[in-house]
Every structure is written in structure tokens, then in C-alpha cells.
Amino acid sequence: MANTPPRPSRAAFWLLGLSLLLGSATSAADERVLERVLFEPVGEATAVVVELSQPMSYAGHFPQHEGKLLELKLLPRPGAMPNTVDEDTLPGPAQGPVPLIDVRYQRVAPSVANVTLRFAKTVSFRVAQGTDPRRLTVIVDTAADAQSSPTAGDISPAAANLLPPRYAIVLSSARQPPTAAAIQTVPLADTYKVYVSSLPINGTTWYRLRMGFFYTPKEAERALAQLRPQYPGAWVALVSDAEREEAATWALNTGVDFSPGQAQAPKEPAPVALQDKTAMLMEEARQAMIAGDYPKAIQYYTRVLDSADLNAHPDALEYLGVARDRNGQFAHAKAEYEKYLRLYPDGPGATRVKQRLTGLLTAEAPEKQKLAGAQPKNEAPARWDYYGGFSQFYRRQEDTVDGVGSFVSDNSINSDLNFTARRRSTRQDMSAQISANNRYSFDDDPASDTRLYTLYADVTERSDKYSARLGRQTHSADGVGGRFDGLLASYRLTDKMKVKVVAGYPVNLSEVERVDTSREFVGISTDIGTLANRWDFNLFAIEQHVDGITDRRAAGTEFRYFDEGQSLFGYVDYDVDYNELNQATLVGNWIFANNATLGVVADYRYAPFLTTSNALIGQQAESIEELLQTFTEEEIHELALDRSARYQAVTVSGSLPLTTDLLLAGDLTVSELGDTPASGGVEAIPGTGMEYFYAAQLIWNNLFGASDVTIFGLRFSDMSTGDSSRASFSSRFTTGKWRINPRFLVEWQTRDNGVERTVYRPELKSEYQISRDFRLEFDAGYENASTLDATQDTEQSGYYVYAGYVFNF
Template identity: 30%
Template structure:
């Protein structure tokens, strides 16, 4: 199997790669019908200067707390689902996704598990790391900046608020440069020339931190005569400073902005050597300078380099006059590294889990004293699943894929079924602004709000502007057959990054058709602002076919000096998403084509409106860190839902009115040991059908390195408004994880539900028990 960090595809490996991909397409993913944890990837934030671990979720989540800022090889992040769910978001089993193979991140395991009413995303690293996590405005993408505790670069300085003292003697130019803030933009051409000369002097003195600050200041200024040179030199300095991910990002930016420049060949050679030999020590700066030196500009010839022991000039990509064909041949070692392409990388996990759930109901009628006992089996099935991500890279393109699905055997119903939550290929030709994705994938922007089968074409118009074109068929369930194309959706969106400082905008138009009929036709926008102390987002989706608002959201978060946060969100949602096909609801399986025999198009439009329910909500959330161990969180939601009129033979549904939800809880990390997690909360819900009070507590601890235990207990009391009765219930559970060996995990969960429901005429005592046992292998 493949190495998590990849391996070279040498002659004869093609059949192996094909077999791996065929296996991935044949088997599929996860215990849940729809995994909440979608996947993880490596990224880079040029503003922070940090490698980024990006984790994606299938549903919106709130980030409640992350473990402290101290360096650690374990990061725990507490997440919360929708506030209007009084019993919390439930995972049937812990979820695991493959860790990105980036050596800069050093991630060894990513796991999402239940902790009381909340979820805990646990991330393990190969060594101690300093981290900082932020959640996207839509709650589906978590970005975690990662810096090694021993790093000396700007990433660690940005995450901790202070950086290391410069090593070695300080050049005389440093005092003058220090008078200006490092992130200040150079004011004019004279300042740029001064900063560039100071940066070269700092490199000669091997003060790379100062050189990075000066070059970054040049690049923060508007495009100028030194921009290209500063971009290349910044990549070289970062590589020399062993900041390999940052160096790679700088080289990529250079090639995007200056693809036809004289230095493009040289930068591409450096990038190829860096990406194929990550971890190998970079060439000394002066050796690189010797290889790159060509006829300098007159101005450069007149400049005197600061004195040094060998009188060598620092690296400077300025004034290169040779044509690409005149570029020097790479060294023998470089040629060997370049010949490692094509390259195949993949990672993932495979597991098999057996589920069994049974129950007993004892029902008593007071008037007749009649008693009955009913035993039932709710689940008896085996789920085999696989999740894998991978890529195949050549000199001309990168082909990557993700497969996530499951094969389930139901022993009671004697049924078998496949389900796919992800199954797609990405094609990214090198040197092109276009990229392609084809298959079943998740889209939460551009007018597409969930999975769809089809193609997405992306075009990077310029650095801050990109467009996306989509065509395919919407997917309502992961059990839907692949590429059913019962409905066709197509549209386009444009992303504008930094249209205003810290502000991104997406605008889109989308149309969906059901046969010859327009199903939905929408336009909309998504606007996000991410400041240091305040963030906000707003989005709107308007259906111009129905002339109705389909979706609107406004949300804002303020961060206080003590790291407390308060968030206010206002939502308007049509459910299901407004579409002509909603008219099929309640029509005994008749399709739109069938309904056209009985209804006119205007009547079908009205039926669709009548079957679509509008709801409005207001949510206020507050998080407060009590100390380094404990976090207090509170939230409250008012939820108002409209009713549905009678039409087309479907009965009226009365408006349930307003529902109220509230919760208060504490979360503790490292309470009794370094790795334990404590969670306790109380929830209240007042809805049209009942009033619920719920207490929820859990404790996760590791008695040894290979064992992890998670006991949990929920106690609830519900007043039933419609029948005038009450329900009391208890839900105990115990989850046990045992690491058989590296990358092999045994998972066991036992639990049940005991409840007693009593009205004026009857009593219902119910017991339910469940167990699942599974084994998972990561590769």
C-alpha cells in the first residue's frame, strides 16, 4: 500500500495504481449514512505565513473552544451543531478521515467523536505544535494554522504574538528598518529600493527573519519594479530558513503572476526540486547565487555589498538577461529528483462494523387494565466502508480523487445497498488557469447547497477573481444511484477575494430543470468579512422563477479581549428548497409529468409553494473561557415556522408557532489528566408539541496509551402538550477504543434508552439497547 507521504510511480506500478483506484471505486465509506466529517487537506495562509490544516464538514457547526495556546502533540476542538436541536447532534460512531501527507503539518490522526451534547474534533501530531483554529462563516470549514514549537519563522511569531530574537550579529541597517512596522507598506519607489538593498544585506548577514519582513513589505506595496525579484527572493530565503511550505507557496505565486518572465524557468526548477525532495536540505544561498548569476543591471554593478568573509554578493534575482533556453542545466542531483515524476500518493481507511439495536415496549391501558408486550429489532446490519484520497502527478498535470462510500448488508430485511457520499476526480493541468472536477461532490455555494453528480469547471481569471461553472444532477440522498440525472442543474459563480480589506464576495446564478420544466431559477450572493475582533457574513438566494426569497442569513461575531465571543444570527429558510418538484409531495408518487395531466403550470407552481414551508430564526450564542481548563457556553434560539394550506388533495398543516431553545454548559480539557475531556450541559426546549428539560454529561479519558473510554449519561423530562402526559428517560452509553497496533483501531459502543411515558389513560415503559463493534485500518 501507499506511503502516507507518497511514493514514486516507477515502471510496473501502473497496474498497482489502477488496482488501488478500482478498489476505491468498488468499496466505500463510513458508518453513518452521511458522514459529518467530510475530509481534510493541506493549505497555506500567506498572511500568517503558516501551513493550514483545512477540515470540512457536511453540516454547519459552531466552534466552541480549542485547547490552549501551549505547544502540544494533541489538539481538541469542541464543536456544536444547530442550536434548535435540543438533544444535540448525534454521531452513531466516531468518524475518522485520512490525514494530509504534508510534512509541514505532521498530522497523524483526525477523529470526530461525541462528548456529551457536543462534538470533539481530536487532531494528533507527530510532535508538539502551536495551533490556532477558525471556523468559516458558513460553519462547514475549519482552518487550523500550525507551527512547530521549535520553529523560528514568522508563523510561530504570529500565532504566539511574539517571535524569537534574531540570531547572529545584527547588520547596521536593521536599526533603521526596525523603526517601521514590519507590515507597513513601503510608501514610494525610493523606500522600495532601500528595503530591497536592506533585505540583501540582511541575507548576507544570515538574518533571514529581517529579510523576510523587508521583502514582505515590498510585496505589500502596489506592483513595482522590484515585485517579481522580491517574490522570488522571498521564496529562496524561506527555503534557506527551512520554511518549505511557505517557499513552495511563494514560488507558485511567482509562476502565477509572472509565467512568461525571464526567471520563470529558474523558479519552476526550484519548485520542482522542492516539491519532489521535501525534507532534503536546500542549497546554500551562495551556491544558488553562483548558479543563477548572470549579467547584472548597471545599477546592481555599482552597488557595493556589505563586507563579508568571502566578499560574495547575496542572492539577487534582479537583472537576469538570459533567455529561457539559456538557463543553466540543473545539477545531476536535481535531474534525479525531477525524474521521480510521475508520482502517486494516496491514504485512507477501511473498516467493517456490525450494528445491533433492539427494544421492548410494555403498554398498559388504565381503563381496561389491558397489557401488551412488544419486542422489536431496529437494526441488524454489517457495514463495510472505505474512504480514500489520492493524487497522481506528472510533469503536465495533477489528477486527484476522493472516494467515500459504504456497502451495507441488512440481515433482517435481507437487503444489500451501496451508498456514496463522495466519488470524484480532479484534473488540474499545470500552467493553466483551468481545473476540472467530475463525479459526486459537495457544493455549498454558487446556488448549489448540497451534493450533486456532475462537473465543476474552475477558471482563475486573476489572483483575486475566480469563476466556477457547474452542470449536473442534484443528489437528495447518498443512496441515490450515481448519475441518475432525473433533474438537471447548471449555473455559474464568481468569487472576488479581498474586494475590500478582509472581505470576500461570491455572486451566482443557477437554474434547475425537471424534464422540459423549470424546477428552480435563482440568483444570489455570499459576503464574508473576517476582521481581528469582528467577523460577519450575509447570504441571500432569490428564486426569480417563483419571485420569492428562498434563503437569507445575516450573522456577526464579536471577540472580546478575554477571548469571549458573542454571535447573533438571523435566518430565513424555505424548506425544502423552493422548487417546482415540491408539488409532487402528497401526490401518491406521481411525477411532474403525471401531474401535468391534471394541473396547469400555474397550478403546479402554486402546489409547489403550498408544499414549501418558510421558517425564521434568531440565535444568540456566547462563549466565555473561565480559565485555561474550563469554558462556559450559552445559547438561545427562537424558531418560527409557517403552516401549509390545503391544496391538490393534501390536507392543511397548521402553523406550529414559535419554538424556544436554550442551553448552558461547561467544557473542560485536561481536568484530571493531560488528555481527558469533561462536558456537562443543561438544555431546555419549548415547542408546539412538548417542553423538554435535558441534562447531559460525559467524560473521556485514556487509562493507557492504547485505551480510550467515553462514558456518557443523559437524563430528560418531557411534558407532552397534545396528550397531556409526561415522559422521563435515561440514555447511558459507554464507548471503548483500543489501538491494536499503529493505524489499526478496535471500536466498541454499548448503550441503551429507558423511558416511561404516562398519560391520563395509559402508561408506556420502553427499553432499548444497542451495541456496535468495528475494526478500522488506516493506510
């Protein structure tokens, strides 16, 4: 057995933990990736926030700007938790400003996953990268959607009653401003406005040559096609808040009629340099609002109001009120809203400001009555929102093997429930969530198996001063790697520092039907940031016990760097009980001007994650308590080390838009899993050596019809046991109320022992949308596998049928 180094005392460890202001716990088996879906207002748009149970790196999306389907490519961050989930689905809130039907997760390869947002109609969107790797944020342009026509936003610029145009084309981006001659030679300059904006990145000012303005992404894409020969890296972007009035002025000057109240007569334009500076400040403020950094947004909006660019003042004043409102500065927010209505009574945001001011006054009245000793009268309760989904599916799977016969491997009904209740007031957000599954088997005994994935209640103060969540939940930060029953609480000490405590019992859904108290953990951590507008840090420490002895005692850190078009994530976990580096991971992502992406993941860790409980692997004992009857505690620690192999891997992935409808994506992974020695009656397991995995995908949008997505895939694996090649095809398209998803896969395997295996797998999934909230689903597939070795040729075949309904509410 391996020699175990001396372990530091518990007192020394906790001195280290308190100096770090801590957090971490061991991972547990998990069977959900999507946690919940929320809508958050962002100015005139709406943010669709998808919360994940584990951190993932955003690696691109397709299509770029609009559609009924939005597919995001993700790289699961290694070692966060066991990624055994192939598919997961959550319904969108039934009521809300965004026509979101559902969100679906699908693991398409060991190191690549897709999250697809499905909308009831074509919407314009933008993916917002944030600093939290457990949240996906998509900004849906609900204002533009409200004024779009049924023909997917193909609006004529001469149409009446339109909002100002909201899109522009970024022609080039450089460290030096374009020359006057370069501006004069831009094609279509006689039809559209050509201008220059600036944006500081890492202390360097980048100058962007832009063309505007366009009412819809389609109109912009048509112009972009004509500009591509001269500007191959150009792309379409939403105009900034500061550009909106300039867009309105341009539209008025070109003869477009606006409905009353939608646009004001333009003021005297500010100098170009001042407009560029204002645009930069408004963009920084908008990004801060999206990230929830309201103090920073307040600073930027205040700077805009201090500037001489009067055209930008109305928007800045309105959103300054919103930022103060969300930051809990209700008296200041009330003053900003009242000032807006005095200065701009007919302004474009007057209606919204009146509604927000009314909401503040309504919430404020009961508080004044309480202070005066009076009972509140006609108090309007804070609004509760309820949404979720219920589904039931029958699944049957039958397999046939030559010389053995047929057998049914699955004959069951699966029922799933997701329910979220959310209460939002001027001071607090409260929510409760339950997610559960029941599988009733017609053949197994016991017939019924119920699993509770999530059951918690939480409260968050609106300015993020404090928060708490109690119950069964999933957390993949602060050293906690999965689902647990317990408490997670935080308290913000300053704008740049938050302290968190976590305690509970890890959950293994496959083993327990109640709270398992044999393992318990407690941790403390601190979040520091954002520093220099780019960096966030987390320091943590944790201790976990199993059957009275130490299971895990660790300290570590996370860091995140985020800038326009690039992000970096790092994670280090060191077990001070074993004096071993448990995990070190570095993830980098880059998005270029032409929307191409590059991702790199470097990972070094123990697999499985190093805990004393690993000593049970291969043993007949079912608990550490039982194992202590045979081995000493020191011997059990040595067994745990022997059962934990070292794993290292590097993944490089990328994507390149070939056209507006065609995307090429690929990834390469090189990995090695170390061996484990024989000990404690468990045989040695040899390592894999270096293994190589290559994959490529061609993603084609609108190939067979509007808003369809077709994927052609190739994958090759060079493993220690043999080689494998796979070709796949998948398409998703809609016709009327039907959504059809045909899939086909063929795989060729050649093993080092001379065995050859060929697999064919056609599949068809279909959905019939009876209403927005109710649909029928049918999924069927057939697999044929032919195995050839030195003595015989064996045929194996099987089929599955999966049919049921989904009801969202």
C-alpha cells in the same frame, strides 16, 4: 391554493444570470459532512485543512494552544443543506509531518456542532480563520514539535540544541501606545523581554504590549498565571516571522546555546518603530499565504525587503520565493532561492531553500528537453500520495415496549471506505477520491445496500488559474446546496475575479442507486475579491428542470467579510420563477482578546427549500411526470408553494474561557415555522408559533488526567407541543492505548396534552489503539423511557451494541 404571480421569461432570466455571472442548484439529501483532510506546508509549520460538505461558522476552540485533542465549535449555516448527520469521521493521512489520527464531526445540538482533531501525541497549534466557510485550517507547529521532548514540550530554557523560542504573551491591546511607565511596571520584566508591536485593523492602528520569549505554550501559561491579576485579558500567541530573530538574539543574550545553523549572530537591531512595521508586514504576508492569496503575499514580502530592517530580510526573501513558487512564477522563484543562497549560505533557511530549488530544477529539466526535441532522461515523476481508511462494524439494536414485546430494529454489518489519491507537481495539483458505504442486514430483504457518497477526479493549476472537478461531489456554494453528479469548473480572469460553471444531476442517496437524470441543473457564477483586504463576493444564477418543467430558477449573492477577530457572512437566494425570496441568512462571529467568542445567526427561508418538486409532498404520485397526469403545470407550482413553509430563526451563541482548562459555552435560539394550507388532497399543517431553545456547556480540559475533555451540558426547549429539559455528561480520556468515552443523558418531557416522559440513556464508547493505523472500537448504550398519561404508565427500553475495527492507510 395560493395565487402564483406571473413568471418572467427564460430569456429575461438568463440575461439577468449572465449579467451576474451566476450559480445555484437545489439541495439533496446528504449523509456526510467531512469531505477530506489535507496537509499543506506553511513556512516551517503545517496546515491541516479539513474540507466540509457544507458551510459552517467557526465559533471557538478548546484547548487554546496545545494538546492531543483539539475541539472546534461550529455553527452550521442554516439552509445550506439538510443537516441530518449526527456523526462523521475521516482518517488523517497515514504519512505526513503531523501525527493526526482522525477528524470527527459530532452534532451536539440542532444549531451547534463540534469537529475534533485527534493527534497521536501533544502538538502545538493555532486555528486560522479563513474566508472560505467550507474549510477549517489548523496550523500545527511541526518545527516546534520536532524539537519537543516526550514530556509534552516542558523544556528548560537552559537546555542545549534548541530552536529560538516561538511564543509570547500579549498583555494588552489598545489604540494608544503604552506609556514608558506602563512598560516599566510589568511584572517579570527582569526575566523576560517587554516590547510593543503594532497592527492596523480597519484603518486603525492597535498597539500591543507583549512579553517574550517562551519555548513552549506551557512555559508561557505559567508566566501568564502570574500576570493575570494585572492583565486579565492577556493571552499566549506565536511570535511572528519578524520576531523570530529578535527571539534568537534575546536567547543568545540570556545564555541559551543553539545548535549549529539554527541561529546567526544578530545584526545591529533596527529601531523599534521600524521593527514594529516589519512585524506587521510579515504577519499580513503570513495570513495571505494561509489564505492562498499569493500575489498579496508577494507584495508584502517585497515591501519588507525594501525596508531598512535587515534582520527581517532572510525570512522575507525565503518566503518570497515560496510565494512565487506557489503562484506559478517558477523563474522568479528560482531567482529568489539562488539569491538567498548567495546572501545567506549559512542562514537558518538554507537547507529548506536548497531543497525547494532542487525541486524546481528537477521539474524544469524535462520541459527543457521537450523544447529541445530530446526525450527526457531519468525524469522523476511527480509524487503521488495515497491515503484513506477502511472500517467494518457490527451493529445490533433491540427495543422492548410494554404490552407489545421485543423487536430487533437493526442487525447489520456496515463497511465504509474512504480513499484519496493526490498528485502534486510544480504546475498542477491532481486528486481523486472515493467514499462509499455498504450495509448488509441479516434481517432485511434486500440484504445489501451500497451507497456511493463521493467519486470524483479534479485538477487545479497551482496558481489557481483554472480548476475542474468531475464526478459525484458535494458543493454548497454558488447556489448549489448539496451532492450532485456532474462538473464544476473555474477560470480566473484576474487576480480579483474568477468565473465558475456548474452542471449536473442532484443526488438523493436514499432514493436512487444510479445517476438520476430526471432532474438536471446548470449554473454560472463569479467570485470577486479579496477587496480592501477584507471583502469577498459571489454572484450566481441557476436553472434546474425536473421531468421537463422548471424546478428552480434563481439568482443570488454571497458576501464574506473577514478581519482579525471578526467575520461576517451573508447569503441571499431569490427564485425569479416564483418571485419569492427563498433564503436570506446573516452570520456574524467575533473573537475577543481574552479568547471569548460571540456568534449571531439570523435566518429567513422556505423549509423545505422552494422547488417545484415540493408539490410531491403528501401525494401518492412518485414523480412530477406522474403528477402532471392529474394537475396542470400552473397547479403544480401552486401545490409546491403550499407545501413550502416559511421558517425564521435567530441564534446567539458564545463561549468564555474561565481558565486555561475551563470553558463556558452557551447558545439561545428563537425560531418559528409557518403553517401550510390544505390543497391538492393534502391536509393543512399548523405552524409552531415561537419556540425557544436554551443550552449551556461547561467544557473542562485535564479534569481526570492529561489531555482529557469533559463536557457537562444543560438544554431546555420551550416548544409548541410542550417543554423539554435535558442534562448530559460526556468525557473523553486516554489511558495507555485505551481511549474511553463515557456518556450519560437524562431528559424530562412535559407535553401540552398532559403526557409526561422521562428518559435515561447511559452509553460507553471505547477504543483500543493497536497501532497508529489500526484500532478496535466498541460502543454500547441502554435507554429506558417511562411515559405517563391520564390512563397508563408505559415503559420502553432498548440497547445497542456497535463493535468493529478501523484501518487507516
